[in-house]
Amino acid sequence: MLWPVPRTPTGEKPLRVMPWWLVLVGLLAAGLLGWLVLDWLLGEADRAAQPDTRATLRIDAIRTGLTVVAGTGGGLALLLAARRQWISERAQRHQEAVAAQEQAHRDRAQAHVEAVAEAGQRHQDRQAEAAEHDAAERRLTELYTRAVELLGNDKAAVRLGGLHALERLGQDNPAQRPTIVAVLCAYLRMPPADADAGEAEVRRTAQRMLTRHLRADDDAFWPGVTLDLTGAHLDGFDAAGCTLVDADLTGAVCAGTTSLAGATVRGRLSLGATFADLICDDLRGDAEIVLDDARIAGRLSFDRAEIGGGLSCRHATVARAYFRGTTVGRTASFDGTRFTRSATFREAVFLSGLSMDHAAVGGYAGFRQARFADLALFRWTEFGGQTWFERARFDGAANFGRARFHDLATFDGATFARPPLVDQARAAAAGPHVWPEGTTVARLDDDWLLLTDP
Template sequence: MPWWLVLVGLLVAALLGWLVLDWLLGEADRAAQPDTRATLRIDAIRTGLTVVAGTGGGLALLLAARRQWIGERAQRHQEAVAAQDQAHRERVQAHTEAITEAGQRHQERQAEAAEHDAAERRLTELYTGAVELLGNDNAAVRLGGLHALERLGQDNPAQRETIVAVLCAYLRMPAPQDDAREAEVRRTAQRVLTRHLRTNDDAFWPGVRLDLTGARLDGFDAAGCTLDDADLTGAVCAGTTSLAGATVRGRLRLGATFADLVCDDLRGDAEIALDDAEITGRVSFDRADLAGDLSCRQAIICRASFRRATLHRTATFDAAHFTHSVTFREAVFLSGVSMDRATIAGYAGFRLARFGDLALFRWTKFGDRTSFEGARFDGIANFGRSRFHGPVTFEGATFARPPLVEHARATVADPHVWPKGTTVGRLDDD
């Protein structure tokens, strides 16, 4: 505040006091009595001084209030400046910490990248070394290569798919005949594959897919394994190939040549294809529970057994050739089954089987005794143009609809038991 403004205030206070004093003295002089006039003059002087003092006090209060306001404003300014300084320091600190953290993360990424590169180089060296061992001329060295690959896959899950592909490729390679050492190497490779396909084992490798197309296998044992998309198309499987108790998903292609194939207690929803397969011994699906389609088109099978098997989807045996016998005793076909143009040279047993939907046996050739005793047909049963070259019995069989048997033929010499209502007539002497 400029000094002259304070001076003007004081002059205004003095002037106001003088004017009040002058007016009051003038009023006091109008009194008639000298004593009264003197008293009034004293009161006038006191009042004038009071006005001056009050005006001065008001100015002093105004100055004090202004000083207080200025002090509070200064304090708020100081607090705002302090807050801004604190916020600036915090921003600087946060920026510094961010830069430090970014630098640390960069260093960590560099360290991780260096470690990853080192690990990849180490894996590549181990993988390359194992593959080189697998390609060695010495059978013992090849065995070491197999175990090196297995150990590499066990310790590095990301490499398992590649390692399985290498083992399958090895089994697909042509094998020298009458080489006992190479046969042992191949059996070891098979065991390495199947050892990691059992879920109840700590060494289980999930999601493994087997591509064994055209491979030569000997006693391939995948019992209890979990198979995803296994392909044995064109493979030659000596000994007994076992999938007993296995769980299958995706597609299971078995269009191969087998000595014996055991699929007892097989489970899963895989589409199983035995199309064009050749089984010189026995194939067994006893007690299997198959939720996917089963196809055996044009397969050549010596003996087949599907005792108590449950097939939830369509089962197709069109043009299949059973050179000895086949049995579906107590089997359950919840969907359609087709054996059109199939040939069964020996016994064909469907005793107590259940057909939940369409059952097609058109142009089917039954060469020996055929039994549908106690079978149950919940859908259409079609035996049109089928041939029975041995005795056939439908004793105790039940049909939801009359079976279709147009142009079916059977031998005259053998005793037959036909479904009720079937019309039988002689065609010729045989």
């Protein structure tokens, strides 16, 4: 935008031209003044008595009159000279002001031109970036599409190539990693081909790719991705040392040993699946761990795990369970769970409530030196083998109402903050049981003892 240049600087009035008649009036006034002075002085000279004196006085009067006229004219000339000087100075100031305004106008015009040029350059840069982005996106799409097509090939070797292509794409493009992990999980959720050794290798490779990028101490770590393996078919899934965020294995079928040993878990870890063995030793994190309806044919181990969130293992079926030295920060529930062979909770710490209502332990049940910081419920629990609460510590209420002890039960050295409730609990008549202090024991028949509260 261009701005007009004003003719006069701001705050100054326009300069007016002096009219010619004003100079004429000044001259006439000077002549009139000189004439009046001359007339007055001549009149005074004529009053002298002596002719010589009178003549001298008249000469002096004429000289004085001419002097007055000359002085008046000189004053007028001085005023005109002063006006010319003032006009000259004002003209100089005006020229300087006009020059400054013109320079400012040129600067604004230059700035405008530069701004327009910069805006044009930015527009060109944006267009170039958009074009480059579109080209990169097209290339990524082509690579991704090609890799996915390879996964659908009939030959196992080609499918392996597709997996490695996807992994390389994710390693080079972090924004694509969640999508690539989703594709790998979807592949593992697909039913495997029967008796296909090549397909088994492809699936194991996909598993290794997933877990390789979930280890925080590895340069290939992909943070912020989640695993959706619901209903997946896994074989020897090894996520030991991985960082798992909202991992979901609900309904999965896991052959071999599934290992989460030393893993760090966040959010929610859903393990309601079928396992041959599930090892979670030294697991850490604040995730809520859900094993509801899980089926574990062999070993379930959480030895030395530190579970900051809750633990839910309702209505699960477990052959052998190990929670030795485990710490659970929130409520732990094993309601309705069947431990077909044994369950060991030696030195486990439950910082919140523990509930094993309607649970069943087919063999040995060990709670030696376990600590229950809050409510501990064992109502209607079936203990099929020896049950040990030796030196266990109950800081809250404990309830064994209607529980059944089919073999030796001992609470030797156990401490209770308040008397435990054992109303209508039953125990096998044979065996040297050790009950909590104050428990009333009566023989029900030849096979059973009846426990009642004092």
